[in-house]
Amino acid sequence: xxxxxxxxxxxxxxxxxxxxxxxxxxxxxxxxxxxxxxxxxxxxxxxxxxxxxxxxxxxxxxxxxxxxxxxxxxxxxxxxxx
Amino acid sequence: xxxxxxxxxxxxxxxxxxxxxxxxxxxxxxxxxxxxxxxxxxxxxxxxxxxxxxxxxxxxxxxxxxxxxxxxxxxxxxxxxxxxxxxxxxxxxxxxxxxxxxxxxxxxxxxxxxxxxxxxxxxxxxxxxxxxxxxxxxxxxxxxxxxxxxxxxxxxxxxxxxxxxxxxxxxxxxxxxxxxxxxxxxxxxxxxxxxxxxxxxxxxxxxxxxxxxxxxxxxxxxxxxxxxxxxxxxxxxxxxxxxxxxxxxxxxxxxxxxxxxxxxxxxxxxxxxxxxxxxxxxxxxxxxxxxxxxxxxxxxxxxxxxxxxxxxxxxxxxxxxxxxxxxxx
Numbered sequence: 001x002x003x004x005x006x007x008x009x010x011x012x013x014x015x016x017x018x019x020x021x022x023x024x025x026x027x028x029x030x031x032x033x034x035x036x037x038x039x040x041x042x043x044x045x046x047x048x049x050x051x052x053x054x055x056x057x058x059x060x061x062x063x064x065x066x067x068x069x070x071x072x073x074x075x076x077x078x079x080x081x082x
Numbered sequence: 083x084x085x086x087x088x089x090x091x092x093x094x095x096x097x098x099x100x101x102x103x104x105x106x107x108x109x110x111x112x113x114x115x116x117x118x119x120x121x122x123x124x125x126x127x128x129x130x131x132x133x134x135x136x137x138x139x140x141x142x143x144x145x146x147x148x149x150x151x152x153x154x155x156x157x158x159x160x161x162x163x164x165x166x167x168x169x170x171x172x173x174x175x176x177x178x179x180x181x182x183x184x185x186x187x188x189x190x191x192x193x194x195x196x197x198x199x200x201x202x203x204x205x206x207x208x209x210x211x212x213x214x215x216x217x218x219x220x221x222x223x224x225x226x227x228x229x230x231x232x233x234x235x236x237x238x239x240x241x242x243x244x245x246x247x248x249x250x251x252x253x254x255x256x257x258x259x260x261x262x263x264x265x266x267x268x269x270x271x272x273x274x275x276x277x278x279x280x281x282x283x284x285x286x287x288x289x290x291x292x293x294x295x296x297x298x299x300x301x302x303x304x305x306x307x308x309x310x311x312x313x314x315x316x317x318x319x320x321x322x323x324x325x326x327x328x329x330x331x332x333x334x335x336x337x338x339x340x341x342x343x344x345x346x347x348x349x350x351x352x353x354x355x356x357x358x359x360x361x362x363x364x365x366x367x368x369x370x371x372x373x374x375x376x377x378x379x380x381x382x383x384x385x386x387x388x389x390x391x392x393x394x395x396x397x398x399x400x401x402x403x404x405x406x407x408x409x410x411x
Contacts, residue, residue, distance in 0.1 A: 030274065037274075037303075038274040038275040038277040039277065039303055039318075039319065039322050039360050040360075041274045041277055041278060042277050042278075042281055042322060042323060042326045043326065043359055043360065045278070045281055045326070046326050056278075057282065057285065058282075059273075059278040059279050059281075059282045062278050063273040063274075063278065066273075066274075066278075
């Protein structure tokens with residue numbers, strides 16, 4: 001799941017210089033970590049829905065989910081099961 | 083004023099471009115005096131004082147410089163010193179009247195203004211698509227007065243508004259202490275500049291209003307397209323949000339038609355295809371459509387363009403993306 005998520009992020013957000021191995025599970029997605037910005041977040045919402053079938057509708061939950069690959073993968077897993 | 087979101091990961095949108103800020107002209111006391119005049123003598127009394135105060139402010143070179151960005155593009159042949167002074171006076175006087183009208187709306191009440199919206203049925207048609215609606219405006223006319231024409235719109239209205247610390251102009255609803263008739267999304271106070279909240283309201287089928295003619299310092303999502311004969315900087319965020327949510331964009335402008343009347347016009351409906359992402363070149367035609375609509379507006383209402391920001395300063399356009407820069411926007 002995490003590797004697939006990393007690949008989706010790389011492909012979907014055109015992070016061409018990165019491989020999944022370059023992205024730590026707990027690296028911050030935004031700001032200092034991976035360096036994504038807010039419009040990447042908009043695209044990420046769409047990518048998660050497209051590839052994992054999970055709609056992030058509650059943006060307060062989304063804020064918690066968008067901290068790292070780990071938190072996002074957990075959010076996807078929980079909402080897929082729901 | 084509503085603003086385009088600051089897409090910086092955690093940056094507040096309060097760092098405008100060089101030599102410009104969105105703070106108010108005049109002190110809190112001076113503003114309060116105008117509010118008092120409106121209470122005592124209505125708008126006519128405030129207009130009289132305004133004419134004198136504007137003359138004082140236009141004597142400052144800094145005021146005329148702020149006016150010149152627009153005036154020399156809109157009126158390229160009116161470049162004599164006296165003519166430019168008079169044009170600056172007229173432009174700032176027009177701004178002052180709009181601000182007095184806005185204050186009067188809150189102090190005296192909506193009955194003081196007649197707002198017409200002949201394109202209202204077209205807006206309802208677009209809303210009926212139930213895909214949400216990105217309402218892109220501009221610093222023209224007075225959007226706050228125009229919003230009173232939204233009473234009959236069957237959808238929640240959410241405006242992206244950030245108030246600079248030195249912006250002391252009161253929104254019209256603040257004069258009466260009432261809650262705003264719309265939800266405010268402040269990009270400086272929300273995670274990721276509020277874009278997730280913006281996307282959320284669009285997915286709920288609501289209206290998201292933001293400005294299409296100003297980019298703030300922290301926002302690197304910008305594009306240069308021609309406006310009044312020269313490349314000017316426009317924000318990309320409204321178009322990216324519309325593409326992501328599959329929402330249509332309506333371009334809405336208001337203009338003052340008389341001392342007590344305004345008209346709201348739906349200048350353009352823009353359909354940005356879904357899935358463009360943030361491809362700047364793919365977005366360019368849609369940003370240009372907005373710029374064309376704005377050109378049409380300033381052709382018809384040249385003295386109601388209130389963006390004193392130098393949007394033609396394209397030095398801020400970076401050929402590299404934020405990611406290539408190695409960090410957040």
